[in-house]
Amino acid sequence: MPSHESDRTDVTVDCAAAIGPLERVWAAFGYDELNWTATPRGKRNLARLRDVLGAGTTVRAHNIYTSGSGRAVPHWSSGNVYHEDDSGNPFYDWRLVDEAFDAWVDSGLRPIVELGFCPFALARDLPGPDFVSMPPLYGRYEVDLWASPPKDLSRWGALVAETARHFAERYGRSEVSRWYWELWNEPDIAYWQGTLEEYCALYDVTAAAVKSMLPDAPVGGPATTGGGRDFLRGFLEHCADVGAPVDFVSFHTKGAPGFPRLYTPVGPHGAGGGTKQSPSSAKMLAEIEGSLDIVRSFPALADVPVLVDECDPGVPAHYGVFDNPDYAFRNTAYYPVFQLQMTKRLLDFDSPRRRGITGATAWAWYLEGDRYFEGTRSFFTAGDLAAPVVNGYRMLDRLGATRLAVESAGSGPGEVGGLASVAADGRVAVIVWRHDDDQYRTDAAQVSVTVTNLPIAGRAVTISRRGLDADTSNTHTLWLQEGAPQDPTDAQLARIRVGEELAELAPARKEVECPAELSFTFRLPMPGAVLIEISPS
Numbered sequence: 001m002p003s004h005e006s007d008r009t010d011v012t013v014d015c016a017a018a019i020g021p022l023e024r025v026w027a028a029f030g031y032d033e034l035n036w037t038a039t040p041r042g043k044r045n046l047a048r049l050r051d052v053l054g055a056g057t058t059v060r061a062h063n064i065y066t067s068g069s070g071r072a073v074p075h076w077s078s079g080n081v082y083h084e085d086d087s088g089n090p091f092y093d094w095r096l097v098d099e100a101f102d103a104w105v106d107s108g109l110r111p112i113v114e115l116g117f118c119p120f121a122l123a124r125d126l127p128g129p130d131f132v133s134m135p136p137l138y139g140r141y142e143v144d145l146w147a148s149p150p151k152d153l154s155r156w157g158a159l160v161a162e163t164a165r166h167f168a169e170r171y172g173r174s175e176v177s178r179w180y181w182e183l184w185n186e187p188d189i190a191y192w193q194g195t196l197e198e199y200c201a202l203y204d205v206t207a208a209a210v211k212s213m214l215p216d217a218p219v220g221g222p223a224t225t226g227g228g229r230d231f232l233r234g235f236l237e238h239c240a241d242v243g244a245p246v247d248f249v250s251f252h253t254k255g256a257p258g259f260p261r262l263y264t265p266v267g268p269h270g271a272g273g274g275t276k277q278s279p280s281s282a283k284m285l286a287e288i289e290g291s292l293d294i295v296r297s298f299p300a301l302a303d304v305p306v307l308v309d310e311c312d313p314g315v316p317a318h319y320g321v322f323d324n325p326d327y328a329f330r331n332t333a334y335y336p337v338f339q340l341q342m343t344k345r346l347l348d349f350d351s352p353r354r355r356g357i358t359g360a361t362a363w364a365w366y367l368e369g370d371r372y373f374e375g376t377r378s379f380f381t382a383g384d385l386a387a388p389v390v391n392g393y394r395m396l397d398r399l400g401a402t403r404l405a406v407e408s409a410g411s412g413p414g415e416v417g418g419l420a421s422v423a424a425d426g427r428v429a430v431i432v433w434r435h436d437d438d439q440y441r442t443d444a445a446q447v448s449v450t451v452t453n454l455p456i457a458g459r460a461v462t463i464s465r466r467g468l469d470a471d472t473s474n475t476h477t478l479w480l481q482e483g484a485p486q487d488p489t490d491a492q493l494a495r496i497r498v499g500e501e502l503a504e505l506a507p508a509r510k511e512v513e514c515p516a517e518l519s520f521t522f523r524l525p526m527p528g529a530v531l532i533e534i535s536p537s
Contacts, residue, residue: 007445009410013420013430016453017405022421023350025357026343026396027053029379030060030112030309031365032317034079035072037061038099045366045380046107052393055108058359060309061100062185064113065159066146067120070096074318074367076142082119082159090121090155094166105171112309112361113167114223115160115206116184117191122150122159126193149194149202156202157209164213176217180307181210182250183221188228196231200238207245218247223309226253226287233294240298248305248358249295253287255279255313255338259324269484270321270328270375277326278439279313279338285345288357292349305358308346312363312377313338320375327375329439331476333469336392337527341435343396344419347403364389372486373476381475382486383493386500391473394502395466395531398429406430414526416447426456426536433529442470447524449532450517457516460537463509465520466502469528475499502531510537 029049036042050057061077068078079097084090104111123145150156167176183206185191187199194202199222207219222228222235232251239246256279264272288308295301313335320327329335339362350356366380373381379390400423408416414436421429432449470477478496479485485492505522520532 007410007413009408009416009445009447011416011418011432011447011449012407013418013428013449013451014405014407014453015422015428015451015455018422019403019405022399022401022403023347023358024054025346025360026339026362026393027057028059028309028359028361029053029057029365030361030363032062032075032077033072033365033367034061034063034077034100035070035096036077036365036368038103039368041366041368041384043103044384046103046109048386049379050107050109052390052397054397057109058112058180058361059104059109060112060114060182060361062114063117064097064100065115065119066117067141072368075316081163082121084121090158092159092162092166098170101167101171105175110179112180112182112307113163114182114185115163117146118148118150119159120145122152122155124148124151144190144193147191147193149192149198153202153205157205160206160209161213164210164217168214173214177214179217180248181214181217181219182223182309185223186225186228186252187222188224188231196234200235203235203239204242204244211245218305220246220248220304221250223250223252224291226251226284226291229290229294232291236294236298236301240300246301246304248307249301250307250309251291252310253284253308254310254315255281255284256315258315259319259326261319261323266322270325271323272325274325276440278329278437280437281338281342281345282437284311284313284342288346288349292357303355306356307359307361308357309359309361310363311342311346311360314377317363317377318367320370322371322374326439330375330377330389331373331387332439332527333388333474334439334527335387335389336468337433337435337529339389339392340395340419340431340433340529341415341417344417347419372484372488373479383488385475385493385496388468388474388476388499390500391468391502392529395431395468395529398531398533399431400424400427400429404428413441413443416445416524422455426459428454428456428534430532431529432524432532434524434526436526439527442526444523444525446521447530448519448521450519451532451534452517454514454516454518454534456534456536457514459514461511461514462535462537463511463518464533464535465505465522466531467505467528468502468530469525471525472505473499473501473503505530
């Protein structure tokens with residue numbers, strides 16, 4: 001792409017124009033592989049994410065009721081809770097689930113208890129094609145019976161009630177009554193092999209079971225996909241008709257339906273071919289707005305929390321650059337900048353007219369067996385090395401409690417956007433980024449940022465600027481500079497780890513007496529972001 005150095009954008013932050021509390025909607029993550037939670041790597045990475053996202057971050061995982069051996073592979077896991085003895089009497093085994101929830105609670109995280117999927121002993125016989133299991137492969141249960149409606153609603157209800165009772169005893173009633181209790185995942189697609197009516201019947205039983213043990217715990221759903229708005233509306237109509245409690249509503253969105261796996265020659269950094277596709281933030285925002293409009297069309301739901309508890313630029317999580325080079329964005333600065341601009345757009349859904357989004361879950365974690373920079377949807381690559389996306393969340397974590405107005409005007413390709421805040425002690429933080437939904441577009445432009453009406457004018461301050469782009473705060477770039485080693489030496493890994501932290505673009509400077517207005521002009525690549533902080537010394 002040609003350079004656009006002559007383009008310039010002026011960004012203005014008015015510290016006297018407070019929008020309101022800055023909700024930490026980004027402090028949420030989730031993943032398929034429940035059984036990786038309590039591995040040594042899992043526990044280490046939980047602690048690291050907690051430090052970046054903060055205590056109280058929500059976490060969600062699939063498969064707490066799925067039957068199995070407790071061996072996680074991409075998109076599969078098992079809590080293996082529900083069983084029946086030879087006489088058909090139910091009994092429960094909490095060992096695998098306790099490992100995961102103990103790790104979450106010990107890390108200060110707030111679980112979203114996703115009540116699914118169907119245990120083997122409760123699965124129906126589903127109609128379908130003849131299935132013959134080969135010895136190395138899973139059987140029919142893993143193919144689709146896990147997604148079947150439970151064949152006995154009373155036993156399902158007892159399982160849910162026992163789950164609530166067990167967690168209350170283990171973690172305390174007041175603690176688990178703060179958790180979100182959600183039924184199933186994406187029941188509008190193949191994750192649910194039943195009908196809308198069957199899901200609604202299951203929800204009634206589930207909500208009653210949770211409330212019987214934890215009357216104050218929030219219960220909700222239906223965790224539909226971006227295309228599942230008819231299902232979402234039907235579910236909410238059912239709840240309104242029968243008076244079922246809906247304490248929160250959840251739905252999902254993805255920026256791309258999935259780039260196809262290409263069976264092409266694999267080079268040193270990934271597969272060949274590809275069609276240069278990119279995630280679409282416009283698609284995600286349209287899906288969120290459509291689902292949110294449905295929720296708010298029910299007056300009784302005007303103020304309930306809304307969770308986009310899968311909110312991601314692309315699927316599936318376990319495809320990477322060795323499958324399709326279009327997944328390269330997960331390794332680059334494009335991913336964190338995409339997340340920054342999406343966070344701003346999510347916050348913009350909140351208005352005096354209606355409540356917006358309460359939380360947006362990044363469905364990302366780490367994947368056992370990944371090569372370095374496999375390009376999967378992960379916070380951490382091999383060696384527990386933080387991918388560049390983590391530094392995007394580090395920037396968000398520096399924002400204060402009150403959101404400030406940001407105005408942007410100028411020319412040039414892509415979007416120059418920003419988020420700004422002021423903290424209780426007067427510290428002002430401003431994030432400015434350049435983004436385009438085309439991951440292959442790279443150029444640079446001048447950006448001028450002016451911060452007016454500084455609340456700490458006249459006081460001694462420290463001013464810092466940190467950056468994130470292809471050349472800054474980027475472990476992937478440093479890894480490439482080391483020759484893209486798949487077995488890096490300790491010395492190589494130490495040099496690469498430098499990119500895990502947000503790098504200063506210039507030495508921090510002190511002002512003995514801060515003026516009421518400060519200006520900054522700098523070159524900002526695309527994709528790229530800059531964090532400016534003006535702090536009391």
